[in-house]
Amino acid sequence: MPELPEVETVRRGLQPVMEGFRIVKLEVRRKDLRFPFQRDFVERLAGQFVTGLGRRAKYLLADLASGDVLLMHLGMSGSFRVTKEDDERAPGQFHHARAKDGAHDHVVFHMSSGAEIVFNDPRRFGYMKVIARNALDEEPLLSGLGPEPLGNEFDAAMLAQSCANKKTSLKAALLDQRVVAGLGNIYVCEALFRAHLSPRRLAATLATKAGQRKGVAGGEPTDHAKRLVTAIHAVLNQAIKAGGSSLRDHRQTSGELGYFQHSFQVYDREGEKCQTAGCGGIVKRFTQNGRSTFWCPKCQK
DNA sequence: CCGCGGGCCTGAGAGC
């Protein structure tokens, strides 16, 4: 479930207890998540010093002093919870709460910082994999990813160009991690709403006719493409500031809820009045490529 | 190559 803002929130929560510390002990409580763990997974991580914690799209990447990188993905229901081992007996209710879903606590990192970091994932669509840093460029999980939506290289011209030859809807294009990496169903709906663009629109309409024929980078972005990039930036930055969105599973690593869900304007708001000033439309829902789309047919064109 | 639909899992909530 986590999209870029949730993953970034998790990264910021883990960084202070992982970066600059050693993985004293690693518990792996099952043989697989989405994929089986590598045979040497534990031995390559146990005792290792973490030099940095980064993010690429919806992936977390922990750099190790050994030259390996630990790649982590939260799937739909993955989460990390941090507690200090030294205040372990303080919150009695904590142990109580943990016993409740302890069944899905699959991986536990015991850090030299004194932190205990538990990865919980009921649906097990998440996964972890250790890769040599110098083989990162050939890693199939990462190699197809498009630009970071908050990175410098992502702009209207680039978005228009990568949409120019697409035969899908704009909604599907934005969910395609090869076009832009990190958006998911919620933030695509929200960005399209804020840009007043229809999810049904053909993706290729973001480029001018000339740009579509040429298919050249730096070609001709339309005002629509500019508006969309602005909306994507805005919604992601606001969501990160709010600690992400907590619908079902996502929490900050401290256990606190994110609160961007209160700022959704269309997602999960079917039947509500459109929030665009003076619009008066009603938020509708329909299915596109097997996913729910929420939008206002009146002001999104 | 591209786009789509199925499948992977569990749990929450609605309706009966």
Added chain:
DNA sequence: TGCTCTCAGGCCCGCG
């Protein structure tokens, strides 16, 4: 209460 059905923030894979 409990059963059945639908749906969920993602992404890999096989098919046409």
